[in-house]
Amino acid sequence: MAEQRAGFVALIGEPNAGKSTLLNRMVGAKVSIVTHKVQTTRARIRGVCMEGDAQIVFVDTPGLFRPRRRLDRAMVAAAWGGAADADIIVLLIEAHRGLTDGVAAIIDAMKDRIPQGQQVALAINKIDRIKAENLLALAEEMNKAFPFVETFMISAEKGYGVDKLRAWLASQLPVGPWFYPEDQIADLPMRMIAAEITREKLTLRLHEELPYQLTVETEKWEDRKDGSTRIDQIVYVARDGHKGIVLGNKGETIKAIGQAARVDLAEFLDRPVHLFLQVKVRPNWLEEPDRYSEMGLDFKDGD
Secondary structure, three states: OOOOEEEEEEEEEOOOOOHHHHHHHHHOOOOOOOOOOOOOOOOOEEEEEEEOOEEEEEEEOOOOOOOOOHHHHHHHHHHHHHHHHOOEEEEEEEOOOOOOHHHHHHHHHHHHHOOOOOEEEEEEEOHHHOOHHHHHHHHHHHHHHOOOOOEEEOEOOOOEOHHHHHHHHHHHOOEOOOOOOOOOOEOOOHHHHHHHHHHHHHHHHOOOOHHHHEEEEEEEEEEOOOOOEEEEEEEEEOOHHHHHHHHOHHHHHHHHHHHHHHHHHHHHHOOOEEEEEEEEEOOOHHHOHHHHHHOOOOHHHHO
């Protein structure tokens, strides 16, 4: 029998580079939240993926951006912490955007923050949006900017090149026992995944600044004898005016959000789900240490 391997892989990159899409493609289940809005991955959600005799544990770090508020600063600290602790780092960039100022800033920061000798691979994503010759020029430019151990051309959305990346990651991990049972796809507690799914629906439905001013908590979880699950969640908003926006006219908005979340939850849990949402105003939730630890972040990192 081949030796078991196991290790951590950190996906880093600018917001919206496609990290969550790649994670979901690798793991084969919707673990990390995917939306068109930037900065939605708050917690270091890990997806566990089996590849032969290797277990790859993905650390899906928050997108690296210029932090303004405490929450932003805690997210960026979490991203770098997750990267420094990982066995392998994969920097994901968008083919059609290339070496942006943001990517250049991440590369500069990697030189300071990443331990020497740590393997960093480059994954150029969304390759269907660029001509082949431009792609090769971009790969060359990126490898001049940083000594990547390998470069992969992928489309996380379409799946192109992802198997090759996954096989390479598996081959590079340290020899050792697996961290998780083979059938366990995420180490994030189910309550938190459920909250993330609902928050994704809120984010997709409500635009502009509001999504960053709200959080979702799973208050109660009951697996019933009939094989269904009842989930009670609270949506916390920072201001009274936000509550009205989330509820919508005659409660239509929250109802639509609840229905969309319930469909995803039922699919994820593979059982019928009864979802009950409440909206509450909690003015200072962005300053509460408990909210941060629930999201896998360190409150002190925001200082």
